[in-house]
Amino acid sequence: MQTTSKKERIGWYFYDWANSAFYTIVITVFLGPYLSSIALNAADSEKNVYILSIPIYAESLFVYSISFSVILQFFLLPYLGSIADYTKSKKLLLGFFAFLGSFSTMGLYFLEGNNFLLGSILLVIANVSFGASVVVYNSFLNDIAEAKDRDKVSSIGWAIGYIGGGIILLINILLYSNAENFNISGSYAIRIGLFSAGFWWAVFTLIPLKLLKDRKNRLNHGDQSVFVGGIKGLLSSIKDIIKHPQTLLFLIAYLFYNDGIQAVIAVSGQFAKFEIGMDISSITKIILMVQFIAFFGSLLFMIVARKTDTKSSIIISLIIWICVIFYCFYFLTTEMEFFILAIVIALVLGGSQALSRSLFSNLIPVGQEARFFSFYEVSDRGTSWLGPFLFGLGLQLTHSYRYAILSLLIFFIVGLILLLFLNQKKGMESAGNLQN
Numbered sequence: 487m488q489t490t491s492k493k494e495r496i497g498w499y500f501y502d503w504a505n506s507a508f509y510t511i512v513i514t515v516f517l518g519p520y521l522s523s524i525a526l527n528a529a530d531s532e533k534n535v536y537i538l539s540i541p542i543y544a545e546s547l548f549v550y551s552i553s554f555s556v557i558l559q560f561f562l563l564p565y566l567g568s569i570a571d572y573t574k575s576k577k578l579l580l581g582f583f584a585f586l587g588s589f590s591t592m593g594l595y596f597l598e599g600n601n602f603l604l605g606s607i608l609l610v611i612a613n614v615s616f617g618a619s620v621v622v623y624n625s626f627l628n629d630i631a632e633a634k635d636r637d638k639v640s641s642i643g644w645a646i647g648y649i650g651g652g653i654i655l656l657i658n659i660l661l662y663s664n665a666e667n668f669n670i671s672g673s674y675a676i677r678i679g680l681f682s683a684g685f686w687w688a689v690f691t692l693i694p695l696k697l698l699k700d701r702k703n704r705l706n707h708g709d710q711s712v713f714v715g716g717i718k719g720l721l722s723s724i725k726d727i728i729k730h731p732q733t734l735l736f737l738i739a740y741l742f743y744n745d746g747i748q749a750v751i752a753v754s755g756q757f758a759k760f761e762i763g764m765d766i767s768s769i770t771k772i773i774l775m776v777q778f779i780a781f782f783g784s785l786l787f788m789i790v791a792r793k794t795d796t797k798s799s800i801i802i803s804l805i806i807w808i809c810v811i812f813y814c815f816y817f818l819t820t821e822m823e824f825f826i827l828a829i830v831i832a833l834v835l836g837g838s839q840a841l842s843r844s845l846f847s848n849l850i851p852v853g854q855e856a857r858f859f860s861f862y863e864v865s866d867r868g869t870s871w872l873g874p875f876l877f878g879l880g881l882q883l884t885h886s887y888r889y890a891i892l893s894l895l896i897f898f899i900v901g902l903i904l905l906l907f908l909n910q911k912k913g914m915e916s917a918g919n920l921q922n
Contacts, residue, residue, distance in 0.1 A: 495630050495639060497697025501623045502647030504690035505584070508591055508616055510651035510777065511658060511683035512609075514751075515770070517594065518548045520676050521605045528600035535602055544602075551606045555613035559863070562614065563621055567860025570622050571853060577700050580622040584691040587615030591684030595677050612684075621863050623694075625855035627847050629701050633914065636844040637796055641788035644840035645781045652777030654686050659770060727861060732913025733849040735904060737861060740842055743804055743901025747838060749873020749894050750810070750831070757814070761887040764821050772828045779832035787837025796845040797910045803838035804902045806830065808895065815892045849913045873897060 511517075525535050525544035534541040542550060570576050590612040597605040631639040658679035661668070665675040727734055755773070758764040791799040810831060818824060843862075850858040873894055880890035 493697050494699060497694040498623070498626055498630055498639070499643050499646045500690055500693040500697075501580070501584075501619075502643040503650035504687050504694070505587075505616060505619065505623075506647040506651035507654045507683040507686040508587065508612065510655050511679055512591060512594070512612070513552070515655065515773065516658070516676050516679050517605070517609065520673070520680075521548045521551075521597070521602065521609070523673075524597060524600060524605055525602040528602050537603065537606070547602060547606060548609070551609045552613065555610040555617075558610070558614050559617045563617055563860040563863050564857060565860075566618050567621050567625070567857035567863075570625060570856030575700055576622055576625065576856065577695055577698055580619055580626075580698075581691065581695050583615045583619035583622065585688060587612045587619060588684045588688035588691065590615065591687060592681050594684070595681035597677065597680070598673070617863055621856055621860045624843060624847075624859040624862065626698060627843070628850060628852075628855045630698075633848050636847050637791045637841060638788055640844035640847070641784045641791075641837070641840040644836050644843075645784035648777050648780040648784065648836060650686075650690070652774060652781075654682065655774055655777060658682060659774060727858065730849065730851065730913065730916050732909055732916060733846075733858070735908050736846060736849055736913070739901045739904035739908065740846070740862070741901075742897050742904065743807070743838075744842070745873045746807065746894050746897030746901065747835070749877055749897065750807070750891075751835075752873070753877050753891070754828075754831075757887050757891060758821075758824055762819065762821060762824055764824065768821060772825060775825075776828055776832040776835070779829055780836035782836075783833035784836030784840045786833060787841055790837070791841055791844075795910070796841050796848075797905065797908060800838060800841050800845065801902065801905060803834045803841070804898055804905070806834045807838070808898050808902070810834075811891060811895050811898065815888050845910070848910075849917050851917045 522545045525542075525547045526533065529535050529544040532541075533544045535544050535547065536542070566579070570579050573579065590608045593608045594605060594612075597608070627636060627640060627643075658675075661678060662672060662675045665672050668675075670678075727737075755769045758769050758772075787799050787803065790802065794802075810827065813827060818827060846859075846862050847855075876893050876896070877890045880893040881887060884890065
């Protein structure tokens with residue numbers, strides 16, 4: 487490993503700060519309802535819009551656009567990860583996808599009237615670019631931190647990301663809540679918010695691009711072109727991941743328990759509104775609170791990992807997630823109880839995500855960081871529809887939000903069982919990352 491300066495780590499942290507604006511403002515809060523309203527403006531009497539003559543229910547357009555972008559990520563990210571490992575200019579790739587995503591996000595400012603197709607296309611481009619940039623960004627973790635430091639570095643990155651997302655969300659909530667005082671409409675405030683997310687992403691990306699350093703390739707690729715090398719690297723990485731069964735086992739475990747985590751986040755607002763009777767204003771304030779408390783959660787679990795180990799810390803977090811599900815099913819009835827539960831979720835949320843990233847980084851063979859992190863990103867996003875689908879199916883069959891939320895237990899239980907079988911030391915040894 488080449489010498490890493492504190493400035494380089496700071497640069498790496500700031501990409502979490504930069505891209506969190508997109509996921510917090512665009513994906514989590516504003517674009518879903520707004521794009522649905524734009525699509526409804528263009529819908530026929532049956533609330534359908536048409537893309538390539540295919541009828542699409544207007545209120546499903548946002549979800550379908552996300553799903554389509556995830557399908558594209560499934561096919562593109564492993565190849566892009568392979569290219570990132572092959573090229574000597576990972577920063578160039580990081581910058582390209584970050585700016586492509588951020589400028590696409592800024593383009594959402596022009597989303598108004600009934601131009602739903604513009605919103606759908608820009609969302610797909612931005613979300614695919616987000617995933618691609620995160621693959622390259624995550625691969626820098628192995629460059630800037632030795633195995634013993636990755637829990638700390640990954641946790642700080644997640645923590646800073648939550649603060650960044652929280653600040654930009656707070657600014658936009660204040661703007662939206664006081665739109666009349668600024669003599670603007672609520673929809674215009676949303677458009678400003680969408681633009682601000684892309685602008686924030688683009689501006690703060692300049693910091694990692696300035697401070698991060700490209701490394702020399704640690705694998706000999708010969709004189710072949712980047713694109714040919716990328717294809718060969720992709721085929722090789724598929725074979726290589728099979729050669730590292732502990733790495734593959736963790737990816738499968740992560741696929742399950744992370745899908746449970748993402749599902750809880752996705753349906754918590756719906757549960758709060760229809761099961762507990764909370765209003766949108768209260769739910770939005772809790773989302774904002776979660777952003778800031780998750781900062782402390784990331785740092786808290788960094789300390790837990792230091793006292794135990796990374797795997798044990800993730801197991802502790804999964805046990806807490808299971809307790810959260812049971813509490814929702816049996817006891818959760820009031821807004822105050824939901825508020826307290828949100829604090830617990832915020833504390834465990836940052837820790838489980840940050841430590842999962844650092845654990846996986848120690849299971850990656852040297853020189854193959856980006857391509858392996860592309861599989862990690864696919865596991866992160868590629869099945870994120872399964873949890874909400876199971877929740878929706880449970881709701882349809884039982885007409886009960888409590889039984890629907892209980893159905894998500896399967897993801898945490900299966901993920902926990904698989905993780906218990908993970909031999910972290912053996913996996914690190916196989917990848918060549920075992921500490922002396």
